[in-house]
Amino acid sequence: MSAPHTGMHWQRDLQPLLDDYLRKIGLHSTQAxxxxxxxxxxxxxxxxxxxxxxxxxxQAVEHLRDAIDARLALLVDLDRVHQRHELAxxxxxxxxxxxxxxxxxxxxxxENTGDPHLQKALRSxxxxxxxxxxxxxxxxxxxxxxxxxxxxxxxxRASR
Amino acid sequence: xxxxxxVGWRQQLDGGVYLARRSAYFxxxxxxxxxxxxxxxxxxxxxxxxxxxxxxLVLYAILILWIAASFWSAxxxxxxxxxxxxxxxxxxxxxxxxxxxxxxxxxxTAVLMPIYSEDPDRVFAGIRAIARSLEKTGxxxxxxxxxxxxxxxxxxxxxxxxxxxxxxxxxxxxxRIFYRNRRDNSARKSGNVADFVQRWGGNYRYMIVxxxxxxxxxxxxxxxxxxxxxxxxxxxxxxxxxxxNKETLFxxxxxxxxxxxxxxxxxxxxxxxxxxxxFWGHNAIIRVAPFAAHCGLPHLPGREPxxxxxxxxxxxxxxxxxxxxxxxxxxxxxxGSYEELPPTLIDFAKRDRRWCQGNLQHARLIAAKGxxxxxxxxxxxxxxxxxxxxxxxxxxxxxxxxxxxxSQDIPDYFFANHLGPVWPDSFTVEMKVVLIFTLAMLFLPKxxxxxxxxxxxxxxxxxxxxxxxxxxxxxxxxxSILVAPVLMLFQTKFVWAIVLRRTIGWPGQQRADHSTSFxxxxxxxxxxxxxxxxxxxxxFLYLPDYFWWFxxxxxxxxxxxxxxMLSSSxxxxxxxxxxxxxxxxxxxxxxxxxxxFDTALAAAANNTLAVDEALREPYVQALHVALLPPDTVxxxxxxxxxxxxxxxxxxEGLQALSTAEQRELFSRPESLRELxxxxxxxxxx
Numbered sequence: 150m151s152a153p154h155t156g157m158h159w160q161r162d163l164q165p166l167l168d169d170y171l172r173k174i175g176l177h178s179t180q181a182x183x184x185x186x187x188x189x190x191x192x193x194x195x196x197x198x199x200x201x202x203x204x205x206x207x208q209a210v211e212h213l214r215d216a217i218d219a220r221l222a223l224l225v226d227l228d229r230v231h232q233r234h235e236l237a238x239x240x241x242x243x244x245x246x247x248x249x250x251x252x253x254x255x256x257x258x259x260e261n262t263g264d265p266h267l268q269k270a271l272r273s274x275x276x277x278x279x280x281x282x283x284x285x286x287x288x289x290x291x292x293x294x295x296x297x298x299x300x301x302x303x304x305x306r307a308s309r
Numbered sequence: 310x311x312x313x314x315x316v317g318w319r320q321q322l323d324g325g326v327y328l329a330r331r332s333a334y335f336x337x338x339x340x341x342x343x344x345x346x347x348x349x350x351x352x353x354x355x356x357x358x359x360x361x362x363x364x365x366l367v368l369y370a371i372l373i374l375w376i377a378a379s380f381w382s383a384x385x386x387x388x389x390x391x392x393x394x395x396x397x398x399x400x401x402x403x404x405x406x407x408x409x410x411x412x413x414x415x416x417x418t419a420v421l422m423p424i425y426s427e428d429p430d431r432v433f434a435g436i437r438a439i440a441r442s443l444e445k446t447g448x449x450x451x452x453x454x455x456x457x458x459x460x461x462x463x464x465x466x467x468x469x470x471x472x473x474x475x476x477x478x479x480x481x482x483x484x485r486i487f488y489r490n491r492r493d494n495s496a497r498k499s500g501n502v503a504d505f506v507q508r509w510g511g512n513y514r515y516m517i518v519x520x521x522x523x524x525x526x527x528x529x530x531x532x533x534x535x536x537x538x539x540x541x542x543x544x545x546x547x548x549x550x551x552x553x554n555k556e557t558l559f560x561x562x563x564x565x566x567x568x569x570x571x572x573x574x575x576x577x578x579x580x581x582x583x584x585x586x587x588f589w590g591h592n593a594i595i596r597v598a599p600f601a602a603h604c605g606l607p608h609l610p611g612r613e614p615x616x617x618x619x620x621x622x623x624x625x626x627x628x629x630x631x632x633x634x635x636x637x638x639x640x641x642x643x644x645g646s647y648e649e650l651p652p653t654l655i656d657f658a659k660r661d662r663r664w665c666q667g668n669l670q671h672a673r674l675i676a677a678k679g680x681x682x683x684x685x686x687x688x689x690x691x692x693x694x695x696x697x698x699x700x701x702x703x704x705x706x707x708x709x710x711x712x713x714x715x716s717q718d719i720p721d722y723f724f725a726n727h728l729g730p731v732w733p734d735s736f737t738v739e740m741k742v743v744l745i746f747t748l749a750m751l752f753l754p755k756x757x758x759x760x761x762x763x764x765x766x767x768x769x770x771x772x773x774x775x776x777x778x779x780x781x782x783x784x785x786x787x788x789s790i791l792v793a794p795v796l797m798l799f800q801t802k803f804v805w806a807i808v809l810r811r812t813i814g815w816p817g818q819q820r821a822d823h824s825t826s827f828x829x830x831x832x833x834x835x836x837x838x839x840x841x842x843x844x845x846x847x848x849f850l851y852l853p854d855y856f857w858w859f860x861x862x863x864x865x866x867x868x869x870x871x872x873x874m875l876s877s878s879x880x881x882x883x884x885x886x887x888x889x890x891x892x893x894x895x896x897x898x899x900x901x902x903x904x905x906f907d908t909a910l911a912a913a914a915n916n917t918l919a920v921d922e923a924l925r926e927p928y929v930q931a932l933h934v935a936l937l938p939p940d941t942v943x944x945x946x947x948x949x950x951x952x953x954x955x956x957x958x959x960x961e962g963l964q965a966l967s968t969a970e971q972r973e974l975f976s977r978p979e980s981l982r983e984l985x986x987x988x989x990x991x992x993x994x
Contacts (some may be wrong), residue, residue: 210986214985237932241931279483280932283487284453287510287512288507289511289601291507294606294607296678298673298676
């Protein structure tokens with residue numbers, strides 16, 4: 150992709166990519182997606198001199214990902230930098246088809262954070278479907294057994 | 310009578326039954342073997358014993374002992390199933406059916422499915438069917454499921470995670486079905502299960518160990534827990550699995566054999582093994598605390614294949630539990646336990662290669678200190694199940710050589726002071742009796758199994774009637790006669806390779822139905838065919854009298870390629886089913902848990918997401934990060950290594966990395982985020 154810093158072509162070129170990303174998140178509304186893309190591109194524009202031309206696509210995706218994380222972090226009171234693991238779990242919950250409407254409601258507007266209904270719906274989704282890969286540890290020791298082998302060469306050789 | 314008196318009385322009775330059953334079994338095996346040996350000695354004794362004849366006698370003694378042990382197990386199993394007179398099975402039936410026995414609240418049960426590079430669709434369809442079946446018992450709250458993955462390939466790893474999460478959401482089972490992918494898959498399956506015990510074993514009183522192709526009915530799982538609760542001295546109960554689900558002709562023939570004849574062998578084994586039974590590695594319930602205390606497996610001294618990690622861990626774990634005084638039972642009467650078989654002869658042989666190495670390793674354990682005598686016998690029988698092939702081959706070769714030597718002798722009818730001719734003694738009758746005797750011991754169990762089916766109306770119907778079951782048994786026998794030499798040659802080669810200390814690593818298994826191509830068949834059976842031709846020509850030229858005796862063995866070796874290809878056909882398997890051949894009760898009337906499995910497998914996403922595609926999916930990436938353990942601080946050296954891998958990906962793509970390198974990046978959330986962004990960049994370049 151050609152993305153000269155000086156012109157605005159790179160913004161035009163990035164639009165479909167970011168739009169595609171938001172589609173994959175499940176955001177159906179074209180207007181909402183356009184708002185998100187504009188928001189990300191505006192943010193990116195502020196930092197345009199700080200990265201190389203080759204990195205522009207990566208930077209754009211990173212900005213969008215950060216914006217989505219920031220939106221979720223605000224809604225569920227998580228620290229976007231230090232609780233990325235938990236944030237990933239929250240995002241993973243939203244892949245359920247039953248939360249398709251919730252996803253659209255959540256990302257309809259990236260600024261409004263104060264909707265208590267939205268927060269409640271998200272919290273109940275997390276409670277119901279947060280991935281719990283393993284239970285809390287309850288260790289048992291498993292000592293290695295001794296098997297005393299008998300052989301012609303080493304009659305009392307033991308295995309440990 | 311006090312409870313103490315009752316226990317003492319019962320123990321005495323049990324002790325008496327143990328002694329009587331084992332005495333009967335070993336007496337019958339010894340008597341049969343000695344009888345056959347006597348006949349053969351009489352036949353060989355004419356003209357004095359030569360070194361070759363003595364060698365033949367020794368080989369026959371070992372082989373007939375092996376056959377007699379198997380024959381009497383099946384015959385006693387037939388008697389047990391016919392009369393239903395088994396004190397221990399009766400006690401188990403009562404305990405298992407006792408619905409007043411509440412499952413323990415303080416001791417939950419973990420259902421473990423260790424997997425290694427399996428098809429995720431198949432794995433989770435199985436878990437789904439088992440979990441649903443358990444739900445129907447109303448006892449699901451007492452069980453947790455663990456999918457214990459040792460998968461290395463990142464694409465399969467990610468698919469497993471997606472399927473796991475989907476299953477948890479669909480069954481509303483978050484916090485009841487767990488998944489973990491082991492970072493370091495040391496010690497293979499036994500290490501995988503040990504890792505579970507060491508991390509979460511304290512949460513559970515029992516664990517039910519499955520295989521990737523296991524399916525068990527919920528009702529059976531509940532019964533197994535009840536049985537353990539009723540038998541405080543028992544650490545392991547094995548539920549014999551019936552083979553199901555495959556459609557190739559090869560697998561369907563084996564499914565029929567396993568379902569029709571298998572129960573005789575398991576009932577017979579249980580008859581004499583009693584509380585000293587073996588562990589088959591899956592479809593068994595294990596008491597977790599004694600397993601943790603006594604089953605930490607050591608490494609055997611020396612290098613592989615005889616030293617190092619214990620490969621066939623199941624036998625050793627059962628022996629260790631017995632050594633510690635715990636009972637292990639084979640509950641042959643438990644239904645609702647299933648497994649799948651390799652779909653083709655070649656896959657069967659590949660599985661044999663792994664089992665062969667594991668079982669031969671046990672040869673070093675037979676004489677180790679402290680085992681229960683029956684545990685030693687299990688080890689010896691495991692070794693013999695593979696060693697018998699080279700022994701049979703040697704027996705056939707020596708028979709040929711001896712036959713050739715005899716054919717060179719010119720009989721002398723006039724010698725010493727005899728006035729008339731002295732005709733040489735003919736021992737043809739004895740030889741024929743030995744042959745018929747041996748064949749009878751090999752085939753009689755099949756007839757007994759058919760008889761059992763014929764005598765039971767429900768069984769008759771389940772197998773499609775006596776005529777169809779009989780025709781299936783005849784065809785199965787012909788097939789097994791043809792396949793036996795092929796397996797003998799394979800197993801002889803495996804044993805030889807292991808003796809030469811060649812190991813095979815840990816290859817994944819191809820479980821799905823598929824056809825064998827000519828190229829594969831040629832590469833696997835080509836040498837066997839050449840050997841068959843050479844042996845045929847030599848026996849025809851030098852042993853014309855014996856040639857026809859060798860024909861069944863030679864035919865198998867010669868027909869290896871077409872046999873392997875034709876038997877791998879799904880079309881022929883289905884046609885056979887349409888004709889009512891090799892039909893099992895599980896096919897005729899599908900158990901509910903198998904129906905659920907079919908539905909789940911049919912509805913499976915069949916998702917073949919490539920790694921690059923998976924990386925672009927925001928939700929897939931988020932789920933993977935969420936399942937990773939928290940990032941640890943990397944040393945400067947590790948950081949450079951990781952960064953080096955990232956550069957390599959960016960320059961040459963993910964394919965440029967080895968599986969281990971891909972895993973390294975996919976195990977770090979930070980790397981994953983970078984990869985995710987890169988995947989999007991790559992998509993527009």
